[in-house]
Amino acid sequence: MPGRLPYVKRRFYPHMVGDEIEIWGRFVDMFPNRFDSVDYDFRVGEGTVIEGGDMDSYVRMAVMLSQKRIDVIGWVGDIPTIIEVKRRVGLSTLGQVLGYRVLFLKDFKHFGFPDLLVVCAAISPDDHYVLKENKVQVEVV
Numbered sequence: 001m002p003g004r005l006p007y008v009k010r011r012f013y014p015h016m017v018g019d020e021i022e023i024w025g026r027f028v029d030m031f032p033n034r035f036d037s038v039d040y041d042f043r044v045g046e047g048t049v050i051e052g053g054d055m056d057s058y059v060r061m062a063v064m065l066s067q068k069r070i071d072v073i074g075w076v077g078d079i080p081t082i083i084e085v086k087r088r089v090g091l092s093t094l095g096q097v098l099g100y101r102v103l104f105l106k107d108f109k110h111f112g113f114p115d116l117l118v119v120c121a122a123i124s125p126d127d128h129y130v131l132k133e134n135k136v137q138v139e140v141v
């Protein structure tokens with residue numbers, strides 16, 4: 001499944017704000033051929049279902065607002081890479097991307113095991129070591 005959007009630098013990226021826009025733009029500039037296409041603000045998981053909800057639009061909205069949202073999925077052909085964009089990375093980022101992968105695999109069984117990538121402006125040596133030991137790629141831009 002190729003992504004819905006071309007992998008190019010843009011002014012605006014869905015779900016990204018402030019520093020994240022600048023950081024992702026730098027990454028695209030530095031690695032212009034890394035992906036064929038991308039998806040932004042990619043929802044995974046079931047979200048929260050309102051019990052006894054009688055208005056379909058409110059139930060759908062509650063689910064959509066509570067689903068986990070992956071910053072970017074980069075695609076090379078049908079091979080996905082789950083990408084989290086952060087100004088500064090901490091250990092909580094590891095839990096975030098590992099959780100995204102579990103939910104992605106649950107929702108989209110037909111794709112292979114996605115790679116994990118964190119794109120950031122800063123990371124401590126300890127956090128970098130822990131992410132690498134857990135097979136999470138890190139790009140500091």
